Structure formats: structure tokens, C-alpha cells
Amino acid sequence: MLSYILRRAGLFLLALAVTTLVVFAVLRILPGDVAQTIGGIRATPEQLEQIRSAYGLDRPLAVQYLSWVSGLARGDLGDSLLTGSPIAGEVLQKLEVTLPLTLLAVALSVAAGLPLGIWAGLHAGRADGQAIGFLSQAAAAVPVLWAGLLLVGLLGRGVGLVDALPTQGFPREGWARPGAALESLVLPALTIAIVEGAAIVRFTRSAVLEALPSDYLRTAAAKGMTRTRALLRFGLPNVSLSILSVIALQAASMITGAIVVETLFDLPGVGSMLVADVASRDLVKVQSEVLLLVSLVLVVGLLVDVAHRLIDPRLRRRGARA
Known part of the structure; x- marks a missing residue:
């Protein structure tokens, strides 16, 4: 290992x-x-x-x-060409917005995507299962920008049908006001989670439909287990690696999708900083920011590969023989 x-x-x-x-x-x-x-x-x-x-x-x-x-x-990202300030310090400050936003979006998409996908697979022949499948396909096709505008019109404070959540900015005090900071990230995170979580719903549904006719589930059902219990105990563990890979891909997509969302909701994160620096041609700063975003995606891929080996002993044995 x-x-x-x-x-x-x-x-x-x-x-x-x-x-x-x-x-x-x-x-x-x-x-x-x-x-x-x-x-x-x-x-x-x-x-x-x-x-x-x-x-x-x-x-x-x-x-x-x-x-x-x-x-x-040496851990030195250089200095901004325009301001002369160290890039590392500003990037770390912006990550205080981008990382929580991405983690919240991942949590929301997984928390909704997995159960909805399982339900849609178990009830594929019923109206509710078909409705979930149709809505997930529609949500996956929606651009992130449009999803954000729809949510603003629905839940935006002062402009939406339901006066619920702030639509612009981040508290000046940052996470010193955790309630206000978290509240300002909910609508942007929902925007990302709706689009990216739809892919998790669709794949989980397909994985469930593939697992249901398997021999081991039929054997479990013959021993008196309900279909749902057999799926949760034996079916999902067998497809967990594939689902984990899809979640990781969506998480990587959420990192890059944060660029659009931060600009739309006026969040002072890495994404909005990158857009401004590209416009001002601050090359040293832009190349460090792009490298950071790519590095985060590569880290996600590395962690998933290692997790596959830890979860599935067959991969470890195959690697040992190789």
C-alpha cells in the first residue's frame, strides 16, 4: 500500500x-x-x-x-505585479470563502443526491421514481448561472418570492460572525449543489437499477430480507467505489464552478479574484491562482485513488501481485 x-x-x-x-x-x-x-x-x-x-x-x-x-x-507564490502584495496571503484569505462554499455544496449534493438516487432506483416503475429521474435530468442540464438567478428570484432576500437568504456579499468580519458568514454561503452552495447533485442522483439511480437483479440480492431476498434492506446491506457496498468516483468528479467540478457562483453572488473568494486578475492582466497572480485550483482537483483525484485501495481489498491484492 x-x-x-x-x-x-x-x-x-x-x-x-x-x-x-x-x-x-x-x-x-x-x-x-x-x-x-x-x-x-x-x-x-x-x-x-x-x-x-x-x-x-x-x-x-x-x-x-x-x-x-x-x-x-519554497512555498512562495510571488508578489502581485499590480499591487506588490504577497499573493500567498491574499489567496489564503480568499480560500476562507471558496473552501467552505465548496464543502457546503458537496455536503448538500451528497445529502440529497444519494437518498434521492436510491429512492428513484428502488421505485423506478412508480410515478415518484420517474419524477425524480426526470427532474434530475432537467437539473443536470441547467447552467449554473441560470440556476443561481432562479434561486435568487425564489429565495433572495428583498428580491425573491420568499424573503429568506442574502444574495450578495460576505460579512466584512468574515468567520468572526459565523452565522452571517454561513448564511451568505447557503444560496451559492445550493446553486452548485442543484446542478452537480443531479449527476449524483442519476448515477446512483443507475447503480441501484444495475444491482437490483444481481444474484446476491436475490439470495438475500430468498432468506427473508426486504429488497430495500438487501440493497442497503449488500448492493450499495458493491457499487460504492463507482459512486465515490462520481462524487469526487462532481466535487472537482464544484471547485471550478465556484468561479461563476462567486462572481454572481459577489463573494470575495478565489474565483472572483481570478476573474478580476485576468481582466487586469496580473500574470503572476493569475498563474498562481489557476495552479491552486488545478492542484485542488488533482488532490481530490489522489485521495479517491487511495480511498479505493483502502475500501476494496481486491485492488490491494492486485497491486501486490503487480
């Missing part, structure tokens, strides 16, 4: 290294001049050259890349 974890960690680091190269290259292809953004439209050519020299923008791209990567290896 240890050797497998070490191999997966090595692949994780390799993927991270490739990501740094791709992110750096793509951002340099984008149109626009960073020096012009810093100096303003009235900056003279001499002033632009001074800005490029001061920020190292006139150095060869390979030197700029190695300088950035060496800083990452």
Missing part, C-alpha cells in the same frame, strides 16, 4: 509540474501588455521599458518560468 501511495504521489507531482508549464505558456499567449496595464495608457515607451525591467518582464520566458517554479518549491 505504501509503494502505491508513493507512486501516486509521484504521478501527482509530475502532473503538477506539467500544469505549471501549461499554465505559464497559455498566459503568455494571451493578448495584452502587462507593462501597459501597470503604466496606463499614457505611459511612454521609455516608461514601459522601465516597468518591464523592474518586474522582470524583459527576461527570457525560460528564466521567468524557472524563477516562478523555484519560488513555488
Whole structure:
């Protein structure tokens, strides 16, 4: 097991290294001049050259890349080109919004998606099971932005049919006011959870329908167990790895989906910061933020792979023989 974890960690680091190269290259292809953004439209050519020299923008791209990567290896994300402030401190502050938002969205989507998917699978021939299946398909097709606007019109405080939840901003005091902070994340998290949780409903329903005609469930039913009890005791454990993979994929999607949601609900998270920094061409800051988001997705994949090995002994035996 240890050797497998070490191999997966090595692949994780390799993927991270490739990501740094791709992110750096793509951002340099984008149109626009960073020096012009810093100096303003009235900056003279001499002033632009001074800005490029001061920020190292006139150095060869390979030197700029190695300088950035060496800083990452030391845990230094660099300084913003526009403000000069350390990027790491600002990113950590923004993660206080983005991470709780993503975790709340994952919790809501799993808490609703799993039971609804099981119910829809067990009652696939009934009206309620078919209704859940239809609604999950419809919800999965809804863009996150549109889902957010619908929820604002339904539950938004001061603008919705039900005056229930705030629609804009985050408390200035942050998590020093936990009630207000959590309340401001509920509507954005619901927006993500409705769209991403629909995929969990659909897959869980399919997994249940696949497990119901299996021999081991028929044997359990022959011994007097109800279909629901047999499914929960024997069926779901057999498909748990697949369901876990789908949940992990949706969690990774929620991390990137937070960019749209934070902008819509005016939340001061990593996503809204990334949008603003792309517009201002703060390249060093943007590449560090994109790398952080990709790293979170890669970490989710690594944790799921390790969890598969811990849950299923067959995978451990197969790995040992290999």
C-alpha cells in the first residue's frame, strides 16, 4: 500500500509540474501588455521599458518560468505585479470563502443526491421514481448561472418570492460572525449543489437499477430480507467505489464552478479574484491562482485513488501481485 501511495504521489507531482508549464505558456499567449496595464495608457515607451525591467518582464520566458517554479518549491507564490502584495496571503484569505462554499455544496449534493438516487432506483416503475429521474435530468442540464438567478428570484432576500437568504456579499468580519458568514454561503452552495447533485442522483439511480437483479440480492431476498434492506446491506457496498468516483468528479467540478457562483453572488473568494486578475492582466497572480485550483482537483483525484485501495481489498491484492 505504501509503494502505491508513493507512486501516486509521484504521478501527482509530475502532473503538477506539467500544469505549471501549461499554465505559464497559455498566459503568455494571451493578448495584452502587462507593462501597459501597470503604466496606463499614457505611459511612454521609455516608461514601459522601465516597468518591464523592474518586474522582470524583459527576461527570457525560460528564466521567468524557472524563477516562478523555484519560488513555488519554497512555498512562495510571488508578489502581485499590480499591487506588490504577497499573493500567498491574499489567496489564503480568499480560500476562507471558496473552501467552505465548496464543502457546503458537496455536503448538500451528497445529502440529497444519494437518498434521492436510491429512492428513484428502488421505485423506478412508480410515478415518484420517474419524477425524480426526470427532474434530475432537467437539473443536470441547467447552467449554473441560470440556476443561481432562479434561486435568487425564489429565495433572495428583498428580491425573491420568499424573503429568506442574502444574495450578495460576505460579512466584512468574515468567520468572526459565523452565522452571517454561513448564511451568505447557503444560496451559492445550493446553486452548485442543484446542478452537480443531479449527476449524483442519476448515477446512483443507475447503480441501484444495475444491482437490483444481481444474484446476491436475490439470495438475500430468498432468506427473508426486504429488497430495500438487501440493497442497503449488500448492493450499495458493491457499487460504492463507482459512486465515490462520481462524487469526487462532481466535487472537482464544484471547485471550478465556484468561479461563476462567486462572481454572481459577489463573494470575495478565489474565483472572483481570478476573474478580476485576468481582466487586469496580473500574470503572476493569475498563474498562481489557476495552479491552486488545478492542484485542488488533482488532490481530490489522489485521495479517491487511495480511498479505493483502502475500501476494496481486491485492488490491494492486485497491486501486490503487480
